[in-house]
Amino acid sequence: MDKLFLLDAYALIYRAYYAFIRTPRINSKGLNTSAILGFCNTLNEIINKEHPTHIGVAFDHGKTFRHEAFPEYKAQREETPEDIKLSVPIIKELLAAFNIPIFQCDGFEADDVIGTLATKAGAMGIETYMLTPDKDYGQLVTENVFIYRPRHGGGYDIIGAGQIEEKYGIKSPAQVIDLLALMGDKADNFPGCPGVGEKTAVKLINDFNSVEELISRSEEVKGKLREKIEAAADDIRMSKFLATIRTDVPIELNLDSLRLVEPDKEKLSSLFAELEFKTLADKFLNKGEKKQKTDNIQLSLFEEFPTSGKDESENSILASLKNSPHDYKLVDTQEKLTELYDFLRTKEILSLDTETTSTSAVDAELVGLSFSVEENKAFYVPIPSNREDALKILSFLKPLYENPATLKVGQNIKYDYEVLMNYGIRLQGRMFDTMLAHYIIQPELRHNMDYMAEVYLKYQTIHIEELIGPKGKGQKSMRDLDPSEVYEYAAEDADITLRLKNVLEPKLKEIGGEHLFWDIEMPLVPVLADMEMNGVxxxxxxxxxxxxxxxxxxxxxxxxxxxxxxxxxxxxxxxxxxxxxxxxxxxxxxxxxxxxxxxxxxxxxxxxxxxxxxxxxxxxxxxxxxxxxxxxxxxxxxxxxxxxxRIHTSFNQAVTATGRLSSSDPNLQNIPVRDDDGKEIRKCFIPEPGCLFFSADYSQIELRIMAHLSEDQNMMEAFRSGHDIHTATAAKIYHEELADVTPAQRKKAKQANFGIIYGITTFGLAQRMGIDNKEARQLIDDYFRTFPKVGEYMETAKRMARAKGYAETLFKRRRYLQDINSKNATVRGFAERNAINAPIQGSEADIIKVAMIRIHKRFADEGIRSKMILQVHDELNFSVYPEEKEQVEKIVREEMEKAYILNVPLVADAGWGSNWLEAH
Structure with a gap:
């Protein structure tokens, strides 16, 4: 049976764009691909889930008959975000590559185009679905025509005539037009009848069937409602005209052109590569393709070969590997291992990777080790499952890993660091993590090796699924495969990592990110590794x-x-x-x-x-x-x-755009602390047996950073005098003596302090504090009179971000703000708030990282057995042996308070207890 899907392009594009507004998808060329990615994901979902036989996409096109009839139509809408304007031509190019027809008609909206095509198709008995979040389409629903509406949070609702009638309580979907005519539409800016909401509109339409009948029989309506209807009669008629989706657009329904056919794979592949949509390319272009494994190859260790060493008639795993000159060797004898060791021990740079049985480093067993010291050349050493035999190989290679003179290069090297700890090895010397380097260079992009290889090296890596199969019952583990099947995949990782290091290192220098990388992010790796492996x-x-x-x-x-x-x-x-x-x-x-x-x-x-x-x-x-x-x-x-x-959380360095650490499996950063029930959870985190729980956190660090950045004399004086900042703020705002500030005044000042420095709106502050807009506005005005340079700093931060395209922390960590110059106020406002937030939150993150590194070093240097076990935003937690109590507190306070010299003191509050709650 034929099944037609008609997509409302702009409705879906806007929906996709704003879905990613907090975490926009920006590719390496600086293009915001959020709308394109979201649109393509929707297309993929429809094609694979619903299997339409026919599909078409409708676009708005210029001014319409509605604008001519009613110039105020949609006049209040903000200008289309620039990123959407740039995305639309690309989406049209993609649709052309998909061989999916585009429909647009001068003088009409996409609604009218879809209305016309859907009505014609429905009349022919074709099952037709209008893919749109727009409620106005309800008027078009008939026996064969349905709305296919995206749900908030995922999934879709199929809405037929019965659902429309039940939802609104009306007799037929066509009456949706009359409801809209009475209610008006703020989004489209047409008036309706003032004072008539949905409930009243439904009753009137059920009583009179249509607005024309209602207007002609208005004398039957009682009281003020009658006056409203009669006064607004012309507006109601105009609103019905504007709300009516036309079904007579001069456009033909050609089912042959709408039939879903195979895409132009070459063109689609080129577009996806340009957009850096690797996952989508796999979904659309590699369906059902069989991946073949590498053949068994026996070669001497240093025998050269130009390609993969296989006959051209035998397909290797991926064309990129097959067609790229490379020299990957399997090291599977003691003789080869000795030869490899002698070769590697003289090198200044060692790229390394591990193949394991688990993504959890705590439980992972080694399956193999990879090394590379020269681009396009790499080695793979299989590790036996017998631990005794495995330890012999690791013991032999240990000097390579622990050579302090060798730069170790890895992708997410913290994982390799931890896995090697399980075998008695601690990586020594400087380390270069390609994931972290890219995180500093482009914090909001993806940092996985496959993505970076495609973007920076124009190289497509082997996927692990091609070896072990897709997730599910039949999936193998790396241990199940013969080393001859694995070695090219594993060796490629070490090679690609080295090649990425050579590309990313100069880029770090270009953006001035070397200090951040070498002195903060990389030294933090062993600190986090110890915390993760120790657990809580x-x-x-x-x-x-x-x-x-x-x-x-x-x-x-x-x-x-x-x-x-x-x-x-x-x-x-x-x-x-x-x-x-x-x-x-x-x-x-x-x-x-x-x-x-x-x-x-x-x-x-x-x-x-x-x-x-x-x-x-x-x-x-x-x-x-x-x-x-x-x-x-x-x-x-x-x-x-x-x-x-114990619980072993993972601390993630390359996730948040601000530089803050996050944690996962489990996420311990989000344990609630404000209410008593949430605090009960913290009570369950305890120190090691025989130890005490010690917690230290920065006192109001965000406000101290704001005082430093703004150099506001009143704010700096409040901190320097040692007064409670919220009480001091309240005293200045309400013109009270410090001793006379009430708890209610302090609470309001506290909410103002933390809300206003992050650019909260009058409405937002009113909602948060439970006050009216007028009082909130007055509070904000008083705040900026009290701290005038805070307001100046905020404007300066936005101005600098507009000029540079990014905001940066005290340590020169960048947060790129693609939309800072957008003409769309909503989009621009979000970027402006980030221009203010990023330097504060990012500086806070950098400062506590510095403190963690220095505390970790002091513990090692001074022979402290106590351990740092948790980091939560501005708080550090420790399991402490009682005999080390005074020494640990001294070290922690000193290093936290000296991590960065601000214009105001950095203060660390500390507490002790038998669990996290007591200590905090």
Whole structure:
């Protein structure tokens, strides 16, 4: 059966662009590919999930008949972001390569084009889907025509006539036009009837069937509503004209041209390569292609060969490997191993890689070792599964790894560092991590080797799946394969890493990132490696007790919620919560709805309604407990390593654009600390047996950095005098003596301090503080009068970012701001806030990294057995032997407070206890 999909291009492009607005996808050429990537992902999903037989894409094209009839139509919309303007021609090029037709017509919008094609197709009995998030399309739905609407958070809803009628409570989808005519449309800027919302509009349309009938029989409407309708009659008629999607556009439905056919693979491959869409290229171009493994090859260690050493008739794994001159050797005898050792030990640079059985370094066993010291040449040493035999090989190679005179090069070298620790080896000498080098050069791009090889070397690497198969039941491990099948893949990693080092090192110099790389990021690697391998002790009994208490409280809350609601329902279901609160209990007149018609019941909405009914507080408390249970209380014990009895989180250096460390598996950075329930989680983190828990964190470091950057005399004086900054701020804003500042005034000053320095809006501050906009505006004005140079700094930061295209930290870490000069105020505003935020958050991140490196070194130099075990933003945590208590606190305070000399003192607060909560 024929199945036609018609895509509303701009609606999908805008949706994709704004979905990535916080983490835009920028390629190495500086092009923001967010919209293109999102659009292509949607296309891929539709083609593979729905298997359409026919497909077409409609674009808006210039001014339309609506603009001519009503000049204010969409007049309030901001200018299209420049990145979208640049993306549209590329998307059209991609569609041409896909052999998917593009439809656009002078004087009409994409809605009208799709409306015309869908109506014609539906009349022919063709199952037709209009892919769009736009609610206006509801009027076009018929027996054979459906909306295929993207859901928030992923997935799609198929909306037919029944769903439209049920959602709005109307008799037919065509009446959507009349609803829009009465309600108006803020997005499209047409008026409707003032004071008429959805509820009233539905009642009127059900009573009168259409707006024409309503206007002609307006005398039947009672009171002020009648006056509103009669006064707005012309606006209602115009609104209906504007809301009506045309189905008579002069465009033909040619099913042959719409038929989904094979893409132009050569053209598509070229475009994907230019855009740096490696994953998408694999999805679209390599479907079903069989990958072949390398053949068994026996060669002497230094025998040269120009290609892969195989007959041209036998396909190697990838064309890039087959066609690129390379010399990769399998080192599988003691004689070859000795020859390799003698060759490598004289080299000044050693590129290395490890093949292992696990992505977790704590549990990983070595399968093989790779080395490269010259581009296009590499060696692979297989490691036996028997640990005794493995240790013999590692012991033999240990001097290579521990030679302090050799520069060690790796991709994510921290992992290799940790795996080698399992075999009694500690990498010595300077290290160059290509992942971290690229992170400094282009913090917002991807840093994996495959991506960098394609971008910088124009080289496509072998995929591990080509050896071990796709994820699933039948997937092999590297241990299952013969070394002859593995060695080219493994050797290639060491070779590519060396080649990337040679490309990236000069780029580091170009951007002035050498100090950041050599003195901060690289020395931090062994610090984090030690923390990860040591792990953190967890009191599982305390967590079990907490789980019991939380579950009992949830049961009590559940019973109370059911009693207040008058029925049982799924408290975890946003839909059912909305139906109870707004449908049944009607706790507010005009509740927010999603585009699919579901009531919005997120935390922000419920927090704003807390005064309306006690059930709100209970639902929020229930949700909070359930989240803590699922995310931490019940999840953490499952992550305890069976061998070590500890949790081993991974600290990620190359994830956040600001330079902050993040952690994963588990994420310990997000453990809540503000409420008592969240604090219960910290109670379960404990020191090693016989040790104390020590916690040290920077006091208001972000504000101290702001004082340093802005050089505001009032702010600097507050810190230099040792006064509490929030009390001092309140005293200045409210013209009080320090002793007379009330707790409420201090709280407001604190919220202002942390909100305003990050560019919070009047509305945002009002929402956060629970005050009206007028008071928030006054508070912001008073704040900038109190700290005038803070405002000046913020404007200077934006101005410098506009000139340079990036913001930078005290250590010259860059945050590129592609949209800082955008004509779209929303997009530009986001970039401007980052121009202010990045130097503060990034400097904070750099400072604590410096402190960690120096503390780690002092511990080693002074023979301290105590360990640094956790880092969370501006906080460091330690497991400390009691006899080292005074010495550890002295070292930690000194190194944290001297990590960088600001214009104001850096202060570290510290605490001790038997667990994290007590210490913090």
């Amino acid at each position: 002790c967890l009191d599982t009994k305390a967590l079990a007790d907490t789980a019991k208490v939380f579950n009992e409280r949830m049961s009590t809350l559940e019973a109370r919620i059911y009693e207040q609601a008058g029925e049982q329902f799924n408290i975890s279901s946003p839909k059912q919560v909305g139906d109870i609160l707004f449908g049944k209990m009607q706790i507010m007149d005009k509740p927010k709805k999603t585009k699919t018609g579901q009531y919005v019941t997120n935390e922000e909405v419920l927090q704003s309604l807390r005064s309306k009914a006690p059930i709100i507080d209970d639902i929020l408390a229930y949700r909070g407990l359930k989240k803590l249970l699922g995310t931490y209380v019940e999840a953490l014990p499952k992550l305890v390593n069976k061998r070590t009895g």
